[in-house]
Amino acid sequence: MEEKKIIYKTLNIENIKYKTFLTNKFLLRQQYQKNDLTKITAFIPGKISKIYVKKGRKVKIGDKLLILEAMKMKNDIISSINGIIMQINIKEGDLVTKKDILIELKYLN
Amino acid sequence: MTLKQKTTDLKKRMRDALKGGGSKAIEKQKATGKMTARERIIAILDPKTFHEYDLFVKHAGKDFDMDKKYLPGDGVITGTGILSGHPVCIYAQDFTVAGGSLGWMHAKKITKIMDHALKLKVPLIGINDSGGARIQEGVNALAGYGEIFYRNTQASGVIPQISVILGPCAGGAVYSPALTDFVFVVDKVSKMFITGPEVVKTVLGEEVSMEELGGARVHAEITGNAHFFAESEDECFDQIKHLISFIPWNNEKKADSFPSKPPKTRVFKIDNIIPTDTRQPYDVCDIIKAICDDSEFFEIQKHFAANIVIGFARLGGQTVGFVANQPKVMAGVLDIDSSDKAARFVRYCDAFNIPLVTLVDLPGYLPGIEQEHAGVIRHGAKVLYAYSEATVPKITVILRKAYGGGYIAMCSHHLKADFVFAWPYAEIAVMGPDGAANIIFKNEIKNAENPDEMRKQKIKEYKKKFANPYVAAAYGYIDAVIEPNETRHFLIHALEISNHKTEIRIKKKHGIPPF
Numbered sequence: 001m002e003e004k005k006i007i008y009k010t011l012n013i014e015n016i017k018y019k020t021f022l023t024n025k026f027l028l029r030q031q032y033q034k035n036d037l038t039k040i041t042a043f044i045p046g047k048i049s050k051i052y053v054k055k056g057r058k059v060k061i062g063d064k065l066l067i068l069e070a071m072k073m074k075n076d077i078i079s080s081i082n083g084i085i086m087q088i089n090i091k092e093g094d095l096v097t098k099k100d101i102l103i104e105l106k107y108l109n
Numbered sequence: 110m111t112l113k114q115k116t117t118d119l120k121k122r123m124r125d126a127l128k129g130g131g132s133k134a135i136e137k138q139k140a141t142g143k144m145t146a147r148e149r150i151i152a153i154l155d156p157k158t159f160h161e162y163d164l165f166v167k168h169a170g171k172d173f174d175m176d177k178k179y180l181p182g183d184g185v186i187t188g189t190g191i192l193s194g195h196p197v198c199i200y201a202q203d204f205t206v207a208g209g210s211l212g213w214m215h216a217k218k219i220t221k222i223m224d225h226a227l228k229l230k231v232p233l234i235g236i237n238d239s240g241g242a243r244i245q246e247g248v249n250a251l252a253g254y255g256e257i258f259y260r261n262t263q264a265s266g267v268i269p270q271i272s273v274i275l276g277p278c279a280g281g282a283v284y285s286p287a288l289t290d291f292v293f294v295v296d297k298v299s300k301m302f303i304t305g306p307e308v309v310k311t312v313l314g315e316e317v318s319m320e321e322l323g324g325a326r327v328h329a330e331i332t333g334n335a336h337f338f339a340e341s342e343d344e345c346f347d348q349i350k351h352l353i354s355f356i357p358w359n360n361e362k363k364a365d366s367f368p369s370k371p372p373k374t375r376v377f378k379i380d381n382i383i384p385t386d387t388r389q390p391y392d393v394c395d396i397i398k399a400i401c402d403d404s405e406f407f408e409i410q411k412h413f414a415a416n417i418v419i420g421f422a423r424l425g426g427q428t429v430g431f432v433a434n435q436p437k438v439m440a441g442v443l444d445i446d447s448s449d450k451a452a453r454f455v456r457y458c459d460a461f462n463i464p465l466v467t468l469v470d471l472p473g474y475l476p477g478i479e480q481e482h483a484g485v486i487r488h489g490a491k492v493l494y495a496y497s498e499a500t501v502p503k504i505t506v507i508l509r510k511a512y513g514g515g516y517i518a519m520c521s522h523h524l525k526a527d528f529v530f531a532w533p534y535a536e537i538a539v540m541g542p543d544g545a546a547n548i549i550f551k552n553e554i555k556n557a558e559n560p561d562e563m564r565k566q567k568i569k570e571y572k573k574k575f576a577n578p579y580v581a582a583a584y585g586y587i588d589a590v591i592e593p594n595e596t597r598h599f600l601i602h603a604l605e606i607s608n609h610k611t612e613i614r615i616k617k618k619h620g621i622p623p624f
Binding site: 014 | 313330
């Protein structure tokens with residue numbers, strides 16, 4: 001019987017290296033990223049319809065930072081930390097896409 | 110009018126209705142490489158067995174001048190027929206009539222034939238080719254979809270329901286196929302999505318083509334919504350005929366039995382397929398083909414979650430459902446997709462009296478943050494649930510490795526398999542030998558003069574003592590350790606013995622599986 005040369009990849013499970021094919025889904029899986037609460041990102045593409053804060057202002061947990069309008073809904077974006085506004089990358093009326101960094105904060109003790 | 114005149118009148122009415130959307134619309138349909146709805150039904154069914162009903166149904170639209178429009182058959186063809194000797198109910202949406210859009214009477218025709226199928230206890234085949242809800246009929250179009258979904262659910266597990274996607278199937282329409290047992294798609298013809306590319310673009314700013322968003326390949330490979338992928342409509346119809354030969358008409362019957370045929374052992378030599386080194390891959394489909402009648406294995410969801418293999422074959426002429434880990438892909442691990450795939454198939458077989466044969470060779474569950482966060486716990490639990498719940502004959506063969514949770518999940522004795530067999534090189538253990546030795550002999554390895562040497566020695570020791578089928582056999586968790594070439598014989602005997610198996614369960618409304 002003619003043996004075809006097949007190139008397998010390696011999958012390590014509990015220190016055992018298995019020769020096997022890997023699926024596209026596995027290869028394309030998203031790398032895990034730690035949630036960074038100092039970076040306010042757009043969770044959905046949309047329009048910035050209002051900004052409540054200015055650079056240098058102190059904010060507390062729960063303070064409104066801006067309104068992100070998407071899917072016919074005005075979403076209040078609030079701060080998850082006590083901190084200070086370091087950078088504002090957007091202005092009212094801007095269109096943003098998913099994962100855009102909108103506002104950067106710094107922790108304040 | 111005389112009788113003759115009346116007959117002529119009937120013929121004229123039929124001629125008008127059978128024109129469908131007219132020659133222009135039909136030409137357009139053909140130009141895209143698609144058959145018309147009636148052609149499709151005739152191509153699927155046995156010759157001259159199709160009987161059409163509700164040809165003269167009129168649509169119910171009153172607003173937007175719809176009442177002045179004539180829509181032959183209201184865009185859907187319904188009827189009964191014979192498919193490979195099996196009685197079936199069938200409907201096909203007619204894209205040439207108002208884009209196959211679903212209005213109230215269109216839906217009523219479909220639900221009428223569905224009610225028929227459920228009452229007569231025969232399979233239902235639905236051919237979807239529709240632009241979606243008929244907007245002019247407003248909430249009545251939505252009501253129509255709802256009535257269909259309700260019936261899909263009532264019929265689930267009672268009669269086989271087959272969906273064939275031969276055109277667009279968008280928005281609410283996709284949920285009827287999703288509720289049915291088997292979904293067939295054809296390359297470049299089938300399109301399924303909840304929200305189309307236009308909406309995705311305007312709302313999310315993401316640009317994507319119809320094919321990339323919800324084409325046949327997407328559903329066959331990535332989402333798992335489709336069970337069968339074909340290059341052409343003709344190939345798709347052959348697949349439907351093939352499938353029908355394996356399954357019973359309803360949940361009270363058994364699948365047709367055929368004369369027993371030996372496997373093609375010249376092509377598939379069972380002893381030569383599996384490398385004894387557990388780290389080396391092979392194609393588990395070859396093992397199935399080396400065991401089953403005529404080496405004929407009808408695989409389901411071939412391109413989705415290929416690390417587990419599911420499908421129908423026959424043993425001694427009787428249909429069985431095979432579930433097998435595929436070492437060739439992802440080392441055969443259980444993960445989210447493969448768990449979903451296997452669990453649903455197990456429930457299908459259980460609902461339709463098809464015995465289950467499980468072939469085990471897996472290193473366990475797939476490790477990783479992505480899997481854990483995507484819920485591998487609740488998805489993996491579906492396999493445990495499905496196997497534990499199943500009361501059809503359950504036979505398991507451990508081919509090579511069965512480690513950890515994977516050993517339990519793959520229809521072990523503990524989930525009430527009726528028979529568990531193991532091949533002589535089976536390794537049944539709580540985890541792989543390397544990992545186990547590292548934990549058990551942690552101190553010895555750490556304190557040794559040459560830790561690496563000691564680790565190797567301890568792994569070897571552990572392998573010799575525990576990486577075999579005899580520890581499990583000593584507890585009776587394995588009924589027999591068998592030689593690979595005896596497998597078919599043992600399986601056929603086990604099926605014969607469990608042919609009249611009945612298992613009474615505690616009465617309940619229904620369980621709560623980890624959906």
